[in-house]
Amino acid sequence: MAYEPRHMKWWGWGDPNVTFHSEAHPGFWPYAKAQLGIEGDAPRTPPAPLESVQLPDAAIHSRFLAEMKSALRADQICDSREERVVHAYGKGFRDLFRMRRGSAEGAPDLVLYPEGEDDVVLILRAAARHDVMIIPFGGGSNISGCLERMENRRMAASLDMRRMRRVLAVDAESFTARVEAGAFGPDLEEQLAAHGMTLGHFPDSFLHSTLGGWIATRSAGMQSDKYGKIEDMVISLRMVTPDGVLATRTVPKSANGIDVNHICIGSEGTLGVITEATMRVHPCPEQRIVPAYLFPDFAGGIAAMHECTRRECVPSMVRLNDPDKTALSIAFKPPSSRLSQAVSNAFKGYLRAKGFDLPRACLALTAFEGPKTNVARQLREVSAIYRKFGGVSLGSGSGKSFEATKYDFPHIRDFLLDHDVTADVSETSTVWANILPLYHATMNAIRSRVAESGVESWAGCHISHTYCSGASVYFTFGFRQQAGHEMEQYLCVKRAAQQAFIDNGATLSHHHAVGTEHLPWLSADISPLGVKAVAALKRGLDPANIMNPGRLQPSAEPFEDWYRITSHLNPETRVKVAHSGPSER
């Protein structure tokens, strides 16, 4: 194949050639330092060089390898240090922290690159025969711990899907596209654009994630209000299991019993490998605009978003920041000219005159796209609703800056990790009536846990992805690392955030999947019988448990296991487990 999407940095986010330059965002680091109580030059800990990464010896099952060699081309089978390290983890905090410290114990023994469904079928058959674990790998962007091997008893092969990335067919009349699962966001959109179509799925990870990964994890894109979550877009799919191919029909809707599409969607690689899907697509929008607004406070912004759903007038995207996230967004802006600064100062005066208390103000980026007449009408109707809740238009400047940098945010984490600052996210969804209680409870949980470790915290929140009944609520947090206790400190905060979700009627994740990171809360989320149902599917379709073992099946000691993943880095966590209350078990 001529073109093949590149792997991300093995130790961080994004293309190896792309680095986060804090000079391009001169306000950011001073803001972060002030928030986190960092004075002067912070210590810097760069990632360990690739050569020094601790990599377990590859345990190769020779008969499996021989079968692979006879069935595949040599360039489809990789066992180099770099390939194994790149496929060791996703991009969660635990993943990056271990990687930067040179620890790749999650690495597979081998990496395989199938180039068609037949390859996948024969790999899975051979794997089942020889008891080799298979870990499907899309872009490697997952941050919930979906990708590392969870046991060392058996050989593990990473199945990298990036060579299966073609749009196989577009039905321009029915608005459907049949796409191979390894297609990355930009590549997929480019192929669809040639037919005048778009999938409309733009997650933050868009540049570095694949269709199959989105489906296996129940991803949501930035414009899900218009286009739906990925599970709403799947019309039919094909999933290779160790026992053959599960395939559904390309029909809009059915009453054919239990919807087996939904058995594959969200299966996180535990039942099989999704090889292709026929997706609902849309004509490329005639128009797209991204105006920004400022609300006097978070509650007002939430009420305005809610009113849009009530009035059946929902923009394709609303991203409402709380005051802290608003401050971060402003700090993150590229440097402005003296003229625009003058305008900005005049505008601040105007806002104060309108009764705004600026530190409480909340930024709402709002996108409209579709036929021109619809965009114009929606803009008019939504602006009127926003005004009712005190919203003030900022014009399209912030929107343009958001559009230009919308995929850059994950790079910040690498910059912060360089400076010994831990940063991560936890997100969930809840019903409208519960958004503010959940928000306060979770912010409080995060901040108090960070404070317990003796450092200052920054935490912010944004609301995105609205529904008739509620919305997703997305938390971002950061704090200075406690040297020698970095992992323990992180786990303490992460656990508090997730526990706040479950204790306050929200779900373990709205679009980041379960993986290992959220597994201890699965049983509380879908009930023990729900876990049993998922286990029944696993037993039926993958009786040898070769598909991504360790996911979706919490053990009897889920928190013990949760700490154990990185226990060599945080030996004190046993104590924490013993101290956890009954509600957390």
Add this chain to the structure above:
Amino acid sequence: MAYEPRHMKWWGWGDPNVTFHSEAHPGFWPYAKAQLGIEGDAPRTPPAPLESVQLPDAAIHSRFLAEMKSALRADQICDSREERVVHAYGKGFRDLFRMRRGSAEGAPDLVLYPEGEDDVVLILRAAARHDVMIIPFGGGSNISGCLERMENRRMAASLDMRRMRRVLAVDAESFTARVEAGAFGPDLEEQLAAHGMTLGHFPDSFLHSTLGGWIATRSAGMQSDKYGKIEDMVISLRMVTPDGVLATRTVPKSANGIDVNHICIGSEGTLGVITEATMRVHPCPEQRIVPAYLFPDFAGGIAAMHECTRRECVPSMVRLNDPDKTALSIAFKPPSSRLSQAVSNAFKGYLRAKGFDLPRACLALTAFEGPKTNVARQLREVSAIYRKFGGVSLGSGSGKSFEATKYDFPHIRDFLLDHDVTADVSETSTVWANILPLYHATMNAIRSRVAESGVESWAGCHISHTYCSGASVYFTFGFRQQAGHEMEQYLCVKRAAQQAFIDNGATLSHHHAVGTEHLPWLSADISPLGVKAVAALKRGLDPANIMNPGRLQPSAEPFEDWYRITSHLNPETRVKVAHSGPSER
């Protein structure tokens, strides 16, 4: 409980006090007779009286009964002839034909009326212990064979849910309602209306079906274009399995692995009993209008519906009839005044002048509901689109007549069966590009199979339930019965229609479920691996196979089994099985 929804006629559709009066629709029977080649007074075969219905002796498991008697009140346990007969079947052609002939071999041995989830839990536990089959029963309106017992080896109890019919809670801020599964349509809407809310689910069976039944079968209401199919409305649910309760959380969306809501939705009673669900609800619409339109032909009407989805301007309902269904609708109209007849004649002249060839014209009932401003805008936009495709407005007269009689259609079948005319339906969905090919293939299959039996047929079609990618396609057919071969004749036609769906890229049913009637096509529809996945769930959650056995699990000889259900009524079908082509096996 003070009020309890009544059972339908044991031998037909609807409330026992409601009869179809052909005098109220004076054009209908002459139209039908002309179409079906019936001259003079047709023979009449009334249903057998209840006393003469052949009912197998009840096989009662005494220890199970003793446990029920100690746990439930006496009026929750019924074994009368009438109760057993009422619960013997749903309302498909096979069901009604057998019932009218006095054959109730599908009847349960006992009927139980739980009044809360605890009752359901203890009934299922006892049933699992004593190997008693449980058949969940909502309104009994299913026409796909979901309700009769499929084996006689074990005792069977029908679990009638109608006493669990409360709206337990309404969250008017988040637009959610927690509802017991036994709530019937009118009762549910009445309880929601007290909160200013509506579920927006109005299937043809609305008066006689329940929330739990809708969810277990993946029902669709008339206004699904606005409100979605029932599976789109479920936010969380509770399902009692023989091993305990599966319960999900009331959150708008999640990424918590495989969506276990979708394991319960469409499970057709095979895994457990849905006891309640939290549903997405909507404020009662400010306005509702149902204008009717006439298109020059079916293709033009379909193109107009399609254009509405492309332009993101979809009415809450469009029901587009083909020419035959249009003629039936006109024949079904209540008698009109001389004045309105004069108007009608003048209008026919106008249509001819506009180039309409009236026998090819197609009626499209279109509903708009929601905030007044939205209704006005949508009406304007849709009317403009319709005009582009030759659509002419008929005003609101036909719409009003549709609104008044929309739940009456199923009564016609009883009237026809009285007159020895077989009538039934088959419905499916397919992508836009395939609607017309599927339509022609299926109409051809139905008509030619009827012709083979030596009689004339009437067959019509309507399109409802549109999606971005396609629509549902709904066929209705009728023909004179071949005396002594009625069942065989019916099965021949039904099989041809269903096979046409599968051979032409459509699904076995869009909203009527699999049951026994569509089971032979399940494997072709969801693939053998899909069937295996469903079987794995069954094994895991109901290892004793007590929950509605015989559904969702095709045997090695699905067509043999399909004929066998009513083989005592059609001894010649063995020959037909032997003659069926390989594509049908």
